[in-house]
Amino acid sequence: MLLVAWSVAAQSSGIILAGEAIRRDDYGVIRFTERQIRNTSAATRDGFVRWAATSRGHELFRYFSTPEYRVIVTEDLNEPGIGRAPEPGILTLLASADHAKQKEYTLILNPTPWQIPVGWKPMPHEPSSTADFMAAAWAGEMLHIYLYSRGVMLPHHQRDDFQRSWIATANELGFPSMTHGESNDADDFDEDWRRTCGDRCSQRSRRLAPP
Ligand SMILES: [Zn+2]
Helix, strand or coil, X not given: CHHHHHHHHHXXXXXXXCCEECEECCCCCEECCHHHHHHCCHHHHHHHHHHHCCHXXXXXXXXXXXXXXXXXXXXXXXXXXXXXXXXXXXXXXXXXXXXXXXXXXEEEECCCXXXXXXXXXXXXXXXXXXXXXXXXXXXXXXXXHHHHHCCCCCCCCCCHHHHHHHHHHHHHHCCCCCCEXXXXXXXXXXXXXXXXXXXXXXXXXXXXXXX
């Protein structure tokens, strides 16, 4: 009885993937549950592990693995970008200072397998696999969710703290050339998504060097 109660409580907070909280074992190693492995793509999980190994990722994983937060993560192959963290309602933003109150946020990832066309090459220092993109998506979107948890509404991209954290994490991930939230290309993939979805995340990527 006690065990059942504990396991229900364990699911009710933290970063929730496939309905279950992502956990580390006693040695600090991330252990996905069978259900998470069955119901999510390897790229999403690999991306998480890589993000959580960065210093900011490690910090944020700990920060959100408390009863105060619930981050519901879903995969959607129809999502136009690689990831999105919708702004929560105003009541959730206003509750940021009330640590007794649980706050819930949503993260949507798109782990559509990405293949480089024959003869082309990824740009140096940018993502080149689906897991790379998922690591970048976790990194960028969890920064948004962190700011929501501090009561900060959008826009975030122009903030120095956002860009500093993004650059530090992107460097650790091995993508120092990857930007988040700025794009000059009118026909940029993520720019379209920004216009249609209004969520303003642009992770410039998927650029290729021609054969
Ligand atoms: Zn963004």
